[in-house]
Amino acid sequence: MKKIVSAVLTAAMTASLMAAPVSVHADEVVTFDVWHSMEGSNGEAFEAMVSNFNDTVGKELGIQANSVFQGSDTASKLKTLIQAEDTENMPDVCLVYGASLPVVGDYENTVPVDDMYGAGTATLAKEDILPATVQTYTYKGKQICMPFNSSTLLLYYNVDAFNEVGLDPENPPKTLDEIADACEKLTVKDGDNVTRYGFNAELDRYEMVNLVGNQGDGTPFGDNNNGRDGLITEVTCRDQMLNVFTSWQKIAETGGFKYNYDNQNEEFATGANAMTLMSSARIASVTNLTKDSGVNWNVTTIPGIDSSTDKGGAAIGGASLCMFDKGDDAKKAAAWEFIQYAASAETQSTWCQATGYLPINVNTEKLDDYSAYIKENPAVQTALTQFEATKPNVQEPVLMMQGSVDTAIKDAAVYLCEGDLSPEEATDYVIDECNKLFDEYNRANQ
Template sequence: MKKLLSLILTALLTVSMFVGCSSNNDASDKDVSKNDTSKNDEKDTSTKDIIEIEFWHSASGVKGEATDQVAADFNATVGKEKGIFVKSVYQGNDVVAKLKTVSQANDVKNFPDVGQIYGSGIPAVMKMDPLVTVDEMFAKGDASISKNDLHPSFVRAFEYKNEMIGMPFNNSTILLYYNKDHFEEVGLDPEQPPTTIAELASATSKLMKLKGNKVDRYGLNVAIRRYQLSNFIGGQGEYNFYGDNEGGRTGQMTKVTFGEDGSLKKYLTEWDKLVKTGGYKPIEDNINEEFATGICSMAIMSTSRISTIHGLMGEDANFGVAYLPKVDAADKGGVSVGGGSLCLFDKGDSDKLNAAWEFIQYAASPEAQAKYSIATGYVAANLKAYDLPEMKSHLESHPEYQVAINQLNASNPNVQEPFDLIPWELDAIIKDTMAEFGSGNKTIDEAHDYIVEECNKKLAAYNRANN
């Protein structure tokens, strides 16, 4: 299957790790400090014939420390038992870019054994010859976990043509954050947050504050980019697709379809109600800090920022999280999965490949996923993690995380971030146009037509150049 994928997708370019919540959504969650990986650099040399594998990741700060700890815990348990040592290596924001460099040089020996690959990066790694899909490893049998242990939406997030490419690892979804004190101040029920964009607009108009002619407090802050838009498009009806071939998951995506099916116009029509309140901020400067300090009353952000907001607001934090508001009250699609997966690469050493598979299975185990979720705010991919006492205790004391889990459970697995080949280019079109629209400088029709036409021009040009 790997070879077939390589032929089908040989034209795919590498993508940046984050254009949008497999993209976007988690990119700005990262702490700027680099994590210390020294805890993983010391092997137990008393064990002979240790197999060392290299794990490239893009997590920094608190999330980086937690990622390194997964490797350290493996080394101290399964690795110690089986003679495997995982070296955890931070590779900056974009592991895929580093992989492209070694792939173009055909430098297989310098590939990692395991790489952390975000959803938007899956199309790029599928053309890399050393890739071994997770389904290929499952097919060998004797796995310590089952695909049935994993949340269906998380499995779908990293599938192409129904083959699972990477193992879900650091995953999130998108939520509405709201300041409960502000809600009470203006007479809104803090236990009844907005459920539709129309209700969001109504709340925004009440929450905003003016000082003279300038906004002193915004009702809502979020920049609509590729990832955010894909959620508003995908959630419509039972579920909806952003582009042809099920958003690039059953074949190469050649065009966006949200123009021809009317879903973009429907979304923009509702979002315009929000724009007209005057209390919506369409660009993100320091969204975490601005929400935490009360500069904006509501924000749309990743689940992985819950711990960040708690840290910024301190013990007196009084905020809630809610499902992403729907375009229409009757919509049932829900939201997509953001974040990344773990992919395997075969460097010509079967022992290393099998050792890497041991590590990936460990990282997806209930115990490892529960610990990682508690430490980072990501949503555990392994359903059995929620049966563990420590996870139950965590969710009881931090009910915000349960909201994220409930939202994913209520979502259709077909609602996913698209495999759109050139996500960074489409993201730029959507981000810039929605900023103009959000500032009142483009009409519904102007924004709609520009996004559809420009996205399809970019996709057509890419496909012509790479056939």
């Protein structure tokens, strides 16, 4: 690679370089790898974004992104390469989830986003990024990754079913206990056979973290700032978790609660389930499915325990873009140009309209095309309102063993719904299992 390219792009990497924009002109194109885990229509939208970058910003600067699909677990692949000290085969940019923060945050070749604001040809500032999403990818006091695809948990409900049983669709349930009351009314049976479930939800790690986090002004799942100041050593939300299990038992006792998932989107869209908890990222899918079924539906914010005091909001879901230093300054600079492009207001608008995710750039809503989009999709407006009102301290915990934590919570919820555990026993079961997992992981990964 020509020395002039490396020199110019190295300058772009200097965070203090905040004046004149960097211009790259070279005979040789700088290519860099972007790993991702997007599939289906989201994968198509991701590839379209990469292609557009290459045709516009990349072409102008002489840089090109090489998109590489790596399956759903990029963190494990990164960890394997990091442990093997295989820098050469690391990507330049990788889509990672918040739970992977310890892997990338403690890796010496990770380039924290906090160190990059002000560099390169774009003008992206930290103030452009929604604070709660910044906190999601902050580790040990520093923003490590750039939020990219974000979502929030919502209660979806069947407006037609509400009207049918005399419930006010303009005043949907605000608490889990109100869901229990509505569930009983909405359930339809033919003898002992349920033909319409009042509520369908599976209580797993993601739902529990949200229902705990929403309580009060925001409740963390575990210690050490939910794992962002260091490894979690214990669950710290016993009272709030007990609240969730206590209300969950009331819902189960209605006899109209389906507490496992088969085809969640389709069953809600066809009226088989009158209420369900789903990510805002599913709004587009439900919209398309109900065009055929004719079901009239809406969304509202996640339920609390006490609607007068629960003001935390919903933990932000999704993933982020992380960049790595592989010893090539040109590629580092190119990677930062790509990340700035992906986080820009314009790119976020296109990406979010194509996928149903919510924009992490606070300026996206000011754009005419996105403003028109949310006016045409009121469910998205509800999601945005909750998304932007969430307290920055309401976060998913950083858990490298999140699959096992997920299993512990789901098992306890099933035992509870089937009458094998009381709310107190379910709470103790989850806390004991999680604390064992934390202890085992921390002893092996200090």
